[in-house]
Amino acid sequence: MALLEIRDLDAGYGDLQILDGVDMDVGSEAYVAIVGPNGAGKSTVMKSVFGLTTYMGGSIEFDGEEISGLGPSEIITRGLSYVPQSDNVFAGLTVRENLEMGAYTLDGVPESRVEAVFERFPILEERQGQRAGSLSGGQQQMLAMGRALMLDPDLLLLDEPSAGLAPDLVAEMFDRIDEINEAGTAVLMVEQNAKEALRRCDRGYVLVQGQNRHEDTGRALLDDERVRADFLGG
Ligand SMILES: Nc1ncnc2c1ncn2[C@@H]1O[C@H](COP(=O)(O)OP(=O)(O)OP(=O)(O)O)[C@@H](O)[C@H]1O
Secondary structure (H helix, E strand, O other), X not given: OOOEEEEEEEEEEOOEEEEEEEEEEEOOOOEEEEEOOOOOOHHHHHHHHOOOOEEEEEEEEEXXXXXXXXXXXXXXXXXXXXXXXXXXXXXXXXXXXXXXXXOOOOOOOXXXXXXXXXXXXXXXXXXXXXXXXXOOHHHHHHHHHHHHHOOOOOEEEEEOOOOOOOHHHHHHHHHHHHHHHHOOOEEEEEOOOHHHHXXXXXEEEEEEOOEEEEEXXXXXXXHOHHHHHHHOOO
């Protein structure tokens, strides 16, 4: 049984339907990428899983339980964390306060979780007293990821983690994500940087106009002529 099982999902915004019968699986500890052209609905899949869109039909099961129709505050308690593409830190709060916000559903903030995040992102420990708004783009992205890890989720949803980063930082960001996954957290990631994402992930989905177009191992998608020509720039 997959950790996350999306079946025949229809979803959108208000009356506007974007997703049309989407199917996806993410196994426990899997590393899955969603790629596809602009406006295909990739982010909408992530937002739908996290309860941020209008649900219109189909099912989303997490750990064997239906979560479609639930809101984010309920979903986060089930073991799912989501890092939006932008505006994903509280700029006026310090790095440490941002991390503490990530544990808001708990009674107290376990110092062991803060330490675990610092171990993964040493720069956050160095900058813990600094306001998040003063960090570089890459550091803010790491902070957003660190905050999402505060509850030690079973599945991390990442929307374009490499967006806006300089090329050397892109590689570092992907390395960090690889490590998070290797430590046992399943990752579902949307990426514009499709080749790099498919190179690293176990499985990929190509989404076009709100529908599944291709799915396979990352490697097989990279090697697929049709996928290369249509979505990976040859
Ligand atoms: N809050 C919203 N309200 C209404 N329409 C929206 C909203 N967010 C996204 N859309 C529309 O939904 C469609 C899919 O957007 P989505 O962001 O999921 O695509 P995407 O595949 O992630 O593309 P991109 O790579 O450009 O972010 C687009 O036509 C977009 O304009």
